Amino acid sequence: MAGGEKKKSGGGGKKKEVKKETGLGLSFTKDENFGEWYSEVVVNGEMIEYYDISGCYILRPWAMSIWENMQTFFDAEIKKMKVKNCYFPLFVSPGVLQKEKDHIEGFAPEVAWVTKSGESDLEVPIAIRPTSETVMYPYYSKWIRGHRDLPLKLNQWCNVVRWEFSNPTPFIRSREFLWQEGHTAFATKEEADTEVLQILELYRHIYEEFLAIPVTKGRKSELEKFAGGLYTTSVEAFIPNTGRGIQGATSHCLGQNFAKMFEINFENEKGEKSMVWQNSWAYSTRTIGVMVMVHGDNKGLVLPPKVSALQVIVIPVPYKDADTQGIFDACAATVVTLSDAGIRAEADLRENYSPGWKYSNWEMKGVPLRIEIGPRDLANNQVRAVRRDNGEKTDISRVFLVEQVKGMLDKIQQNLFDVAKQKRDACIEVVKTWDEFVKALGQKKLILAPWCDEEEVEKDVKARTRGEMGAAKSLCIPFEQPELPDGTKCFASGKPAKKWTYWGRSY
16 A cells, blocks of 8 residues: 655654655546556555456455445345355366357357366366356256256356456456356246346346446347357446446346257156256456446545445544544444444544545545544534545534434435436437447447347447457347337448447447
């Protein structure tokens, strides 16, 4: 962390070492150099540390606690849906990995292989899972025999490895990441279709209610869907600063494709042999990166209260000759009162840091609410509350502390969402023609355009927009479709348009 120098505090007999209020700030601003700003914020905010293997990152407790808060919610919700947790090995034999041709073609460039044990070469190299369809499904065919074995609903919380080489970015693109992956099998397509949307709604909830990030629910194009699946649905977020879309989480209906390859058959109630219908769905630690990008500012992280490890930091502000012990006691009592009410609160009673240094430090770490207690506050039986999201300061009587703080945390959570939605909505540009599309793309817009929904046309859009910034692609076909008047033409091909579709550059 920055701010290494120390200075002697002036006056007084006993000189305390107090750190200078310097070196804490960021060297880059979010608007001027987004990439450098992001790298600096995740390190200075103590979310990650860079590791000596490129594309791998250490997740520090500050980030891990956010992951755990989301996990607690999601795990309880899928258990209500009768999904059970399990754990499958990290390693995959080449034979099963290559069973589903489209699937492995989609992942082949990213698969990492174990080829040696000690000094000797392995007879058969072993892959490390990029995702677990091929790891799990041979056993689904063993466990599913009759209709009474269905539905089979399993989930695992684990890590996966995708050996990417393009622009590793903490949380957003890393070679190893944490995720949950659900894999379910049903007797009917109707049951599978229903679950796809139930899970997608949980992903929307994580983004909008927990991370305070607006997302769009929709279906992926044929070109962008999960390799080997029937159709893919996703929640899509958008980063206004870079003008890039980002896939937030995916819920896939795999259809019967994997069932065919892995012979996952069952005897139905009539005694006939049938293939199962399958889904797979996942969200990862990428969620945390999206949150940093959307809410962070030039002072550091800005964390939504629902996911922040700490919701309130209490800081003593003693002046010369003040009743320092009284102030420290009031801080400790405030933490107890808030903690007893279920609010995650701590006091920063370190004596070798000035209050100003502490303010900057906790602002960098994004704690939603700061409470300051000085001699005047002590005399008036009050505290001063300062919001991280907008800097608003309010004096609160200690009598009404809990309800006031709870109210402020709710307001912060809502305000973060409202501001993010306002910024995202301001970037949406509706276009009808190729020229309008190219212009909007140059202005970093989230583009909504009428499209003929043809794979060759999307490939053509990618080819025609390739450049330094990367090609544009379809982000999703939103479920909520604006009216498409008869005779509307596709923006790219001039053929009859079938669907409004979001387009843009993406992470």
